[in-house]
Amino acid sequence: MSETILANATLVLPSEVIHGAIRLENGQITAIDPGTSVPAGAIDCAGDLVMPGLIELHTDNLERHIQPRPRVSWPHASAIIAHDAELASVGITTVFDALRVGSVVSNEKANYGEYARQLADEILALRRQGALRISHFLHLRAEVCSETLIAELAKFGPDDRIGIVSLMDHTPGQRQFRDMTQLRAYVCGKHGLSDDEFESHVAAQKALSQRLGAAHEAAAVAEARRFGAVLASHDDTTAAQVAISARHGAEFAEFPTTVEAAQACRDHDILVMMGAPNLIRGGSHSGNVAAKTLAEADLLDIVSSDYVPSALLSAALMLGDLWGDVARGVRTVTSAPGRAAGLTDRGQLALGARADVIRVARIAGATTLRGVWVQGQRVG
Numbered sequence: 001m002s003e004t005i006l007a008n009a010t011l012v013l014p015s016e017v018i019h020g021a022i023r024l025e026n027g028q029i030t031a032i033d034p035g036t037s038v039p040a041g042a043i044d045c046a047g048d049l050v051m052p053g054l055i056e057l058h059t060d061n062l063e064r065h066i067q068p069r070p071r072v073s074w075p076h077a078s079a080i081i082a083h084d085a086e087l088a089s090v091g092i093t094t095v096f097d098a099l100r101v102g103s104v105v106s107n108e109k110a111n112y113g114e115y116a117r118q119l120a121d122e123i124l125a126l127r128r129q130g131a132l133r134i135s136h137f138l139h140l141r142a143e144v145c146s147e148t149l150i151a152e153l154a155k156f157g158p159d160d161r162i163g164i165v166s167l168m169d170h171t172p173g174q175r176q177f178r179d180m181t182q183l184r185a186y187v188c189g190k191h192g193l194s195d196d197e198f199e200s201h202v203a204a205q206k207a208l209s210q211r212l213g214a215a216h217e218a219a220a221v222a223e224a225r226r227f228g229a230v231l232a233s234h235d236d237t238t239a240a241q242v243a244i245s246a247r248h249g250a251e252f253a254e255f256p257t258t259v260e261a262a263q264a265c266r267d268h269d270i271l272v273m274m275g276a277p278n279l280i281r282g283g284s285h286s287g288n289v290a291a292k293t294l295a296e297a298d299l300l301d302i303v304s305s306d307y308v309p310s311a312l313l314s315a316a317l318m319l320g321d322l323w324g325d326v327a328r329g330v331r332t333v334t335s336a337p338g339r340a341a342g343l344t345d346r347g348q349l350a351l352g353a354r355a356d357v358i359r360v361a362r363i364a365g366a367t368t369l370r371g372v373w374v375q376g377q378r379v380g
Contacts, residue, residue, distance in 0.1 A: 002025070002026065002376055002377070003023065003024065003025045003376075004023070004024040004025075004043065004373065004376060004378070005021055005022070005023050005024075005039055005041065005042035005043065006021060006022050006024070006042070006043050006045050006050050006357070006359060006371075007020075007021035007037065007038040007039060007042040007043065007044060007045065008021070008036055008037075008038050008044050008045050008046060008047060009021065009022065009045035009047070009048060009049070009050040009359070010045075010047055010048065010049045010050065011032065011050050011051075011349055012049055012050065012051035012052075012326060012327055012330045012349065013032070013327065013348075013349050013350075014327065014331070014335060014348045014349070014350065015327055016327055017326050017327055018034050019034065019035070019036060019047075020032060020033050020034040020035055021033050021035065021037070021038075021039070021042065022050060022349060022357070024355040024357060024373060024376035025355075025376065026376065027354065027355055027375040027376050028352055028353065028354060028355050028376070029349060029350065029351055029352065029353050029354075029355050029357075030351065030352075031351070032349060032350075032351065043359075043371075045359055045370075048359050048360060048361045048370060049326075049359070049360040049361070049362070050349070050357060050358070050359050050360075051330050051334065051349065051357070051358055051360065052093075052330070052334040052335070052346065052347050052348050052349055052353075052356060052357060052358070053091060053092070053093025053094065053134075053334070053346070053356030053357060053358050053372065053373075053374065054090075054091045054092045054093060054094075054312050054313060054316075054333045054334060054358070055092075055093070055094045055095075055333065055334055055337040055338045055341070055343070055346070055347055056087065056092045056094065056095045056096065056304060056305055056309075056312060056333075056337070057096050057139065057164060057232075057252075057254075057273065057302065057304055057337045057340065057341055058096065058098050058139060058164075058166070058254055058273070058304040058306065059087075059095060059096075059097070059098055059304065059305050059306065059307070059309065060098060060306065060307045061083055061086065061087070061305070061307070061309050062079070062080065062083045062097050062098070062099075062119075064307075065079035065080070065082050065083045065086075066079045066115075066119070076118075076119060076122045077122060077126065080119075080122060080123055080126055080132075081126065081131060081132070083097075084126075084131075084132045084133055084134060084136070085133060086309055087134055087309055088133040088134050088372055088374075088379050088380045089369070089372075089380050090305075090309045090310045090312065090313060090369065091312070091313050091358040091360070091369050091372055091380075092134060092305070092309060092312060093134050093135060093346075093356035093358070093372065093374050094134060094135040094136075094137070094338070094343065094346060094356065095134060095135070095136055095137070096137045096138065096139035096163050096164050096341060097123060097136055097137070097138055097139060098139045098141050098166075099115070099116040099119055099120060099138060099139065099140055099141065100112070100115075100116060100141045100143055100168075101116045101140050101141065101142055101143065101149060101152040101153055101156075102142060102143030102144070102145075102146030102147075102148060102149035102152060102168075102216065103143075103146055103147060103148045103152070104146055104147055104205075104208070105147060105148070106147060106204075114148060114152055116140065116152060116156075117152065117155045117156070120138055120156070120160060123136055123138070124160065124161065133374060133379040133380070134374055134379065135356075135374065136161070137161045137162070137163040137164075137341070138160060138161050138162045138163065138164075139162075139163060139164040139165075139166065140153070140156065140162055140164070140165045140166070140227075140229070141166050141168045141234075142165055142166065142167055142168055142216070142220035142223075143168045143169075143216075144167060144168060144169040144209070144212075144213050144216045144217050144220070145169055145205055145208055145209045145213060145216075146208070146212075146216065147208065147212070149212075149216045149219065149220065150215070150216065150219045153219060153220065153223045154223075156223075156227065157226075157227070158226065158227055158228050160227070162227040162228075162229045163229055163230060163341050163342065163343075164229055164230050164231075164232055164341060165220060165223065165224035165227065165229045165230075165231055165232070166231075166232040166233070166234045166254055167217060167220055167221070167231070167232070167233055167234055167245070167248070167250075168234050168235075169209070169213065169217075169234070169235070217248075221248045221249070230251045230252070230340065230341055230342055231248060231249050231250050231251060232250055232251065232252050232253065232254050232273075233245035233248075233250040233252075233253045233254065233270070234253075234254045234255065235254070235255055235256070235257055236253055236256045236257070236261040236264075236265070237256070237257045237258055237260075237261050238258070238260060238261060238264075239260055239261065239263075239264040241261065242256070242261050242264035242265055242268060242270065243264070243268070245265075245268075245270065246268040246270060250270055251270065251271065251340055252270060252271035252272070252273055252301070252302060252340045253265045253270050253271065253272050253273060254273050254304070255273065255274060255275060255278075255288070255306075256272060256274075256289070256294075257284075257286075257288035257289055258288070258289050259289055259293065259294070259297065259299070262289070262294050262297075262299040262300075263297075263299060265299075266299055271301040271302055271336065271340050272294060272299055272300055272301050272302070273301065273302035273303065273304055273337075273340075274291035274294060274295075274300055274302075274303060274304070275291065275303070275304055275305075275306035275307075275311075276291075276303050276304065276305050276306060276308065276311035276312050276314070276315035277305075277306055277307060277308045277311050278290060278291040278306075279291040279292055279295070279303065279311075279315045279318060279319070280308075280311055280314060280315060280318065291303075291315075292322070295319055295322055295323070296322070300319070300332065301332065301336050301340075302332055302333075302336045302337045302340060303315045303316060303319070303332045303333050303337075304337075312333050313333070313358075313360065313367050313369070314366075314367050315332075315333070316329045316330050316332055316333040316334075317329060317330075317360075317362065317367060319332055334347040334348060335347035335348045354375060355373060355374075355375055355376035356373065356374050356375065357372075357373045358371065358372050358373070359371035359372075
């Protein structure tokens with residue numbers, strides 16, 4: 001039996017903000033009481049925000065720990081544990097670890113090999129051993145423009161905690177990299193390609209997409225059903241691409257690149273997810289639509305930390321300020337991603353909900369995390 005009471009807090013409930021206390025008991029939220037009193041044994045939050053733990057659907061953070069420098073590989077167990085601890089330290093209590101499936105091995109310089117099955121096994125083993133602080137699921141990023149997607153997907157099954165499969169199509173000249181100047185800067189910077197090598201890379205990727213893209217896309221959709229996972233689109237740019245995503249059964253859209261695509265998602269009842277770094281920086285690093293533009297047009301539903309874990313909490317409160325509704329901003333990083341991924345037991349301060357809770361102070365316009373609880377146990 002364990003009990004924690006957070007009192008004298010500004011509680012961010014699903015649709016309103018109140019002053020009160022919340023009780024965490026045996027892994028669940030068992031009481032929410034308005035008022036300013038601080039019962040004996042309770043933690044006095046001194047008016048700090050108390051909200052649900054953040055739910056992250058798409059993060060590249062684990063890759064940064066696995067490969068901290070180009071061509072430098074870090075021991076996986078240490079990297080996974082460090083990644084888990086970092087997410088806990090910024091208020092993320094549930095994560096869908098994004099792992100690429102589908103590799104290119106024939107290109108000598110701009111290649112990328114298979115890693116997802118091994119890394120998934122290591123994440124799941126550490127989870128079973130109780131080594132991780134927060135809740136981990138898998139997000140398989142199915143790279144359509146690859147050589148090995150079908151074979152890699154076949155190595156996974158319904159027992160692998162795969163919550164999301166996203167359709168990733170990085171064929172040069174469309175979606176995220178419609179602007180070939182941006183693609184050139186990214187690929188040449190990452191792989192050190194010369195101009196001639198870049199042109200050869202582009203031609204090879206386009207040929208690969210032409211040869212295998214349709215079969216890979218169909219296989220990824222079918223495998224998502226086999227896993228029991230939610231399907232997501234990625235970098236949709238046009239209404240026509242969104243219509244195809246809708247036919248596939250996509251539940252949410254990761255980072256649509258235009259207002260046109262975001263509006264089409266709304267028309268097809270597909271939730272729109274954008275990156276927190278885009279919102280905080282004021283624009284996309286790839287030159288695509290700004291998250292703030294979509295927020296102002298009421299076309300933004302979910303926020304992901306993408307490549308900066310600490311950005312998730314800041315972005316939620318920034319949206320709360322933009323919309324004049326803190327509860328709405330917080331929903332973009334809690335209940336909205338939870339529902340999109342099929343998790344109904346967490347993501348809100350409500351009786352009977354999983355006791356994943358964070359305490360946050362706002363000081364001089366910045367956010368300071370003062371406590372993190374996962375299933376009622378303090379982890380940060």
